[in-house]
Amino acid sequence: MHKRVAILGSTGSIGRSALEVVAALRDEIRIVGLAARQEWRLLAEQARRFNVEYVAIADERHRDNLRSQCPEQTHMLAGAGGLVELIERCEPRFVLAAVVGAAGLPATLAAVERGIDVGLANKESLVVAGAVLMPLVQRSGAALIPVDSEHSAIFQALQAGRREDVRRIHLTASGGPFREWPRERLAEVTLGDALNHPTWSMGPKVTIDSATMMNKALEIVEAHWLFGLSAEQINVLIHPESIVHSMVEFCDGSLIAQLGTPDMRTPIQYALTYPRRVPGIAEPLDWTTPRVLHFEPPDLGRFGALRLGYEAARRGGVSGAVLNAANEAAVERFRAGAIPFARIVEVTEQVFERHVPIPQPTLEELLARDAWARQEVERCIAR
Numbered sequence: 001m002h003k004r005v006a007i008l009g010s011t012g013s014i015g016r017s018a019l020e021v022v023a024a025l026r027d028e029i030r031i032v033g034l035a036a037r038q039e040w041r042l043l044a045e046q047a048r049r050f051n052v053e054y055v056a057i058a059d060e061r062h063r064d065n066l067r068s069q070c071p072e073q074t075h076m077l078a079g080a081g082g083l084v085e086l087i088e089r090c091e092p093r094f095v096l097a098a099v100v101g102a103a104g105l106p107a108t109l110a111a112v113e114r115g116i117d118v119g120l121a122n123k124e125s126l127v128v129a130g131a132v133l134m135p136l137v138q139r140s141g142a143a144l145i146p147v148d149s150e151h152s153a154i155f156q157a158l159q160a161g162r163r164e165d166v167r168r169i170h171l172t173a174s175g176g177p178f179r180e181w182p183r184e185r186l187a188e189v190t191l192g193d194a195l196n197h198p199t200w201s202m203g204p205k206v207t208i209d210s211a212t213m214m215n216k217a218l219e220i221v222e223a224h225w226l227f228g229l230s231a232e233q234i235n236v237l238i239h240p241e242s243i244v245h246s247m248v249e250f251c252d253g254s255l256i257a258q259l260g261t262p263d264m265r266t267p268i269q270y271a272l273t274y275p276r277r278v279p280g281i282a283e284p285l286d287w288t289t290p291r292v293l294h295f296e297p298p299d300l301g302r303f304g305a306l307r308l309g310y311e312a313a314r315r316g317g318v319s320g321a322v323l324n325a326a327n328e329a330a331v332e333r334f335r336a337g338a339i340p341f342a343r344i345v346e347v348t349e350q351v352f353e354r355h356v357p358i359p360q361p362t363l364e365e366l367l368a369r370d371a372w373a374r375q376e377v378e379r380c381i382a383r
């Protein structure tokens, strides 16, 4: 029996890696649905290659182009509601949620609501809407399996002990490309510098977030919701080699870590085959040459984003939504050349400091705060 899988965001970095994994696991997995925002050429090519039942394209302008290139028997959905409709129609057993940014939220919620297991590569769903998503997970019985490498590592390490025996977790961070740059040089960072990550190959948004350490800040919030941990139970460690993907510390002081090459195909495959493990296409670590691993505490003065991550985890409610939206808007303005690199976190912080917390928000309140934060970023930059 093949596992019916839908991939939302199939043309992005995670989606493409997931299809490489699936191509090697064709005996177990059948791709029944694929969705993308606008890259219709690649989406059509994927639909042909995997002979999928349903495709969805969020940007309606590409509907006809996509239709002309898709196999005749493939059903096509288009527009903002297309991703949710895809989940309703193609009846997957597992959804890989890999849409970048807050745009992936409605489809993630739709899958969880139906009790469908979700592999969560879209950390924004939890960062923005953890307050709504987690109670829904509990009610529907859907499994939420993290694909983010750090959270996959924590998820795996947690299986070594009881939840009540967890003292804290250690999220590792490479420190990004500017870890050793003098602070005054950060003002001169170009878009090209920020897109050049030392160890991981990822999409542009998450690569810029890694350079500011906002990615780790969002991961603190993600871990808070996913594992029910307080901000005080989440420690960030700089680990430039990106080999230890994260660790769980139990109450007796024992640390359980997950290690491997920095290759997203490993956590993607684990989510796809969980609780089983199967031989994969990622290269195992090479232990035939000497290897040194470094760990150091982060400099919170240098990486202001981390402080915001802890604060958002502490406040809960709408605070993650505000942090994420302000950062998304600021990163967009940086990519458009409107603000320098160092302003990304400054602007995000200014907006975050001004928001009024709501402890138990509804989805509407979360989305309203998201919109508010984006407008505030524009105001902040215009000033």
Ligand code: MG
Pocket (backbone or CB within 6 Å): 148, 149, 150, 219
């Ligand atoms: Mg990560």
